[in-house]
Amino acid sequence: MIIYLARRLWQSVFLIFGAITIVFLVLRVIPGDPATLILGSQATPAELAALREEMGLTDPLFEQYVRHLAEVARLDFGESWRLGGDAFASVVDRLPATLTLAGYALALTLLIGFPLGLHAARHTGRAVDRVVSYLSLTGQALPSFWVGIMLVLIFARMLGVLPGTADGTPVSLILPAFTLALPFLGWLARLVRNGTLEELGKDYVRTARAKGLSERIVFNVHVLRNTLTPVVTVLGLVLGNFIADAVIIEQVFAWPGIGSLLIDSIVNRDYAVAEAAIVLIAVFYIGLNLLVDVAYFYLDPRITLETV
Amino acid sequence: MRSTAATIAGSVLALFVLVAVFGPLLVPYDNVTTRMADRLLPPGSTLSEGGFALLGTDQHGRDVLAQVVAGSRVSLLVAVTVVVVGGFVGLVLGLLAGYYGGWTDTVISRLGDMQLAFPSILLAILLAGVLGPSLTNVIIALAVTRWVIFARVVRGSALTTRNREFVDSARVMGASDVRIMARYILPSCVQPLLVAATVQVGLTMVAEAALSFLGLGVPIDQASWGSTIANGRDYLDSAWWIAAVPGLALTLVVICVGVLGDAARDDSDPAKSSGLGRKPLRRRKAGTPAAGSTAAETTGDSTQAVAR
Numbered sequence: 001m002i003i004y005l006a007r008r009l010w011q012s013v014f015l016i017f018g019a020i021t022i023v024f025l026v027l028r029v030i031p032g033d034p035a036t037l038i039l040g041s042q043a044t045p046a047e048l049a050a051l052r053e054e055m056g057l058t059d060p061l062f063e064q065y066v067r068h069l070a071e072v073a074r075l076d077f078g079e080s081w082r083l084g085g086d087a088f089a090s091v092v093d094r095l096p097a098t099l100t101l102a103g104y105a106l107a108l109t110l111l112i113g114f115p116l117g118l119h120a121a122r123h124t125g126r127a128v129d130r131v132v133s134y135l136s137l138t139g140q141a142l143p144s145f146w147v148g149i150m151l152v153l154i155f156a157r158m159l160g161v162l163p164g165t166a167d168g169t170p171v172s173l174i175l176p177a178f179t180l181a182l183p184f185l186g187w188l189a190r191l192v193r194n195g196t197l198e199e200l201g202k203d204y205v206r207t208a209r210a211k212g213l214s215e216r217i218v219f220n221v222h223v224l225r226n227t228l229t230p231v232v233t234v235l236g237l238v239l240g241n242f243i244a245d246a247v248i249i250e251q252v253f254a255w256p257g258i259g260s261l262l263i264d265s266i267v268n269r270d271y272a273v274a275e276a277a278i279v280l281i282a283v284f285y286i287g288l289n290l291l292v293d294v295a296y297f298y299l300d301p302r303i304t305l306e307t308v
Numbered sequence: 309m310r311s312t313a314a315t316i317a318g319s320v321l322a323l324f325v326l327v328a329v330f331g332p333l334l335v336p337y338d339n340v341t342t343r344m345a346d347r348l349l350p351p352g353s354t355l356s357e358g359g360f361a362l363l364g365t366d367q368h369g370r371d372v373l374a375q376v377v378a379g380s381r382v383s384l385l386v387a388v389t390v391v392v393v394g395g396f397v398g399l400v401l402g403l404l405a406g407y408y409g410g411w412t413d414t415v416i417s418r419l420g421d422m423q424l425a426f427p428s429i430l431l432a433i434l435l436a437g438v439l440g441p442s443l444t445n446v447i448i449a450l451a452v453t454r455w456v457i458f459a460r461v462v463r464g465s466a467l468t469t470r471n472r473e474f475v476d477s478a479r480v481m482g483a484s485d486v487r488i489m490a491r492y493i494l495p496s497c498v499q500p501l502l503v504a505a506t507v508q509v510g511l512t513m514v515a516e517a518a519l520s521f522l523g524l525g526v527p528i529d530q531a532s533w534g535s536t537i538a539n540g541r542d543y544l545d546s547a548w549w550i551a552a553v554p555g556l557a558l559t560l561v562v563i564c565v566g567v568l569g570d571a572a573r574d575d576s577d578p579a580k581s582s583g584l585g586r587k588p589l590r591r592r593k594a595g596t597p598a599a600g601s602t603a604a605e606t607t608g609d610s611t612q613a614v615a616r
Binding site: 014018019021023026027030138143145146150157164240241244245247248251262263266267281282285 | 433558567
């Protein structure tokens with residue numbers, strides 16, 4: 001157990017290191033000269049050379065990389081030229097907004113997806129079941145930014161029942177949260193449906209029925225408990241995807257989270273902030289994956305080291 | 309039922325390809341001329357010069373139909389090029405990793421792990437943003453994020469094939485590594501690769517539209533479904549059709565690609581087609597999709613089986 005945890009932890013550290021390396025390569029190798037970027041095209045060659053020297057850009061790439069790793073380890077991504085101040089701090093400022101949105105989306109996914117899946121399992125082959133099946137098939141392929149805009153068009157502009165921009169009130173978060181949740185609703189419902197059907201075919205269900213328990217008790221007490229384990233564990237993965245997808249959805253609803261900050265920074269070539277945002281999202285994503293694996297292990301005693 | 313759906317999906321896609329290839333000849337898109345008299349006309353309006361705007365006009369009096377047709381060409385071009393380039397790179401690296409194993413496999417697989425450690429759309433956004441808006445750069449950004457998926461599929465097939473008897477026989481006969489890979493290993497990788505490619509075409513289209521929506525995709529003077537949607541977002545109150553039509557086209561095409569991909573997967577799944585499985589299919593444990601398997605990476609059993 002300890003060995004497994006240690007191995008997973010080491011893997012995660014390696015992946016985070018990999019993510020930082022990829023971002024470093026993309027940002028330091030492709031864009032050309034950061035000095036020109038900062039000083040603008042009017043700068044004299046002498047000024048540019050001085051700034052390059054000061055920023056350490058004349059050092060070999062590998063030296064820059066090692067120095068950069070040390071900086072990132074201290075959470076020092078540099079200054080934002082656009083916002084002023086520490087890049088990492090400005091990203092952390094936006095973190096609560098993104099987490100709030102992702103939390104709402106997670107709640108919606110659970111509240112709709114779980115009952116939908118149970119219902120589909122009890123009525124296999126019926127309309128509900130087919131809706132779940134199609135939703136899980138197409139949900140993840142939908143262009144979610146467009147779905148978001150259409151939801152605004154229908155519910156905010158035409159019907160006028162929900163606000164079209166997210167201003168922070170719980171009601172205003174319904175549309176963006178639903179847009180985020182939609183691709184995973186069908187997925188979760190499908191998972192619950194298949195899990196439930198699998199459990200229903202097991203011996204303990206037959207035993208429970210044979211001893212005369214009502215169908216409701218068999219379902220709600222015996223089957224439901226066993227269906228919960230996989231659901232609890234996927235929530236971490238879904239949350240990770242929400243944080244990633246929020247990058248685009250926040251832009252649609254003008255929600256001031258990490259995502260809209262990231263896009264603004266990239267468009268304005270404020271790469272210190274962009275890097276801090278991407279690394280933070282990657283760390284979240286990798287960390288949630290780690291948590292899921294560990295949780296899976298703890299929640300289901302049938303899983304042993306051999307099966308992992 | 310499935311074959312009917314696949315037939316309809318195939319027809320829609322054939323129509324889409326025809327429109328993308330020949331459409332711009334019939335309905336030329338002019339992004340320069342501004343006709344103030346024809347601004348924001350609803351679908352079915354007659355233009356001031358006697359023309360007919362089937363899908364309405366935008367804020368500059370430009371025909372929405374012509375924009376959607378021009379956008380279909382960009383969408384198809386990007387999706388096909390990305391899948392061909394990414395697929396080829398993935399095929400070569402996957403073959404090498406699966407056939408040679410050892411450190412070759414370790415390097416290629418770890419590289420893939422690193423890249424999938426954070427959401428692929430983030431990497432695409434970063435790359436596209438740094439490279440600047442152009443058709444080529446969008447293709448580069450998306451191809452870089454896709455090769456891993458193909459490499460994993462091919463590696464998995466190569467791994468299972470390389471120990472089969474006919475490969476041993478070829479080796480005994482003195483065939484070179486290149487010959488074994490090309491003649492004996494490659495054929496077993498083609499079908500899973502094609503299934504993955506079908507799914508990726510749809511996902512790449514959505515990704516291209518998302519990049520263009522964020523202003524990081526194709527340049528302003530080229531019509532993309534994503535940028536038309538972004539443009540229409542500002543006119544939801546007065547001209548909903550600008551945002552609705554290209555998104556509807558995108559959604560329809562992507563769903564059809566998904567239906568076809570699903571049919572292709574069922575065809576290539578021996579357990580479903582003949583009832584005699586060649587090899588036990590490794591189903592993923594319910595609730596533990598592979599690390600990094602976002603919507604974009606879920607390409608079916610073949611990918612999942614090799615993801616770990």
